[in-house]
Amino acid sequence: MDNLTEFIFKPIGIIHSCYTQKFGIPRQPGLVTAATAELELLPPFNRRECLNGLEVFSHLWVSFIFHHTLSEGWRPTIRPPRLGGKKRVGVFASRSTHRPNPIGLSVVKLESITQESDKLSLQLSEIDLLDGTPVIDIKPYLPYSDHIIEASNGFAPPPAANKTVTFSEQVKSFCQQYQQTTGRNLYLLTSQVLSQDPRPAYLQNSSGREHGIQLWDVNIRWHTTPDTFHVNYMEPVNNESDSSFTTRRH
Template identity: 50%
Template sequence: MALDIIGTIDSCYPDKFGIPRQPGLAPSATAILRLKAPFDHPDSVRGLEQFSHLWISFIFHQSPERWTPLIRPPRLGGNARIGVFASRSTHRPNRLGLSLVELAGIEYTPAPALVLRGHDLVDGTPVVDIKPYLPWADSAEEARAGFAPEPPPRLAVQLSDDCRRVLDERPDGESLGALIREVLSQDPRPAYRRRKRDDRRYGVRLHDLDVRFHVQSSDHGSGENHESVIMVDSLVQRT
């Protein structure tokens, strides 16, 4: 069976690094799902505005086509192995993904496009299907969540004075600042880097900014990190 690409994502995440590992963890994240012909007929989204949330089926187009039966989920520290079908890893046989997103609006000029919030989709993601979310059918009160029973812990995020000035000068500074804090508070570093003191500088691309940051940790002489804070060092606009 061949899948038709019904649209693509224009995302605030230009790169994979830094994207929250699940939807809904960064509510300030925005995207536009632009439908492609012949699926961009206005009738194809008639009535969709009545729903607040959508299921987006998509392809992990930046992931390797080779799949593996065992993967190392970051939630387990990047060392423990579990079966690929017991995970949400991108290294899947058909590279299909599924995300629950908020429908913030529908634009009709020049063709239907869906405004999304709280997504976890990289720019250019191919979309293969859209379905409305039904709370009474799609939510199970007694569900078990295996090795991920709750949202990941968050770190405090501090911006330098220069970073705050950059945001103050932008008309979207408030929403962009919220997105920076939501994304970085989840510590986007590789899992193995979180278990020890880390002096490296990292960069995340959000909208048109390169966000440079490092993690400031204190171990109180024990060799284990007890307190960690994400320090945002600079915000550089890409040209």
């Protein structure tokens, strides 16, 4: 085994995701069903025969690289958000991105396989993957063996989406126009993301603050009360002068 101390992995694809920044990504896959992504396969793996038979599976395991934290290195202990960001546990008792080998693993839903000329892609949903994530492998998810009913959740019990999310009338109108133009259900995505409370642990007991997030190509602002998040502002990231796709703050 002395000659197997290092391995080199080549990305098989790249993720194009609704999550263009780390803030707002749910802490686990499957929590936000409206979250979508495209996994574009890279040469020489963009060959249709590589996917033959995959279409009969509903879900996939996606192995990927935590590319945004590579430069930060690994940490022997971390503070999980589920423990309030104060108590430390070992890195191997966590799903932290700061790992000795920065490999992530997510279960995602396979919506379809699409091909346009030489571009071969998997359309995914229920994802927790950052835009630009390099993928190193995909495998079918098998519920009879991969779903262990009696497994323990440890210190990370299933989260409850306990925040009520409301929208101003202007924002509702924006979401309707955006969906008509792009086919993306921004209203549902925003509602599901915010209901999970994406704020860091030290801010989750605060209220009255304004926060911002970017989903797809839209900047979103909301303010907090103890039990409600109110979305009062949206505008395109790259077309801020287009008044037809801009809401005003109230």
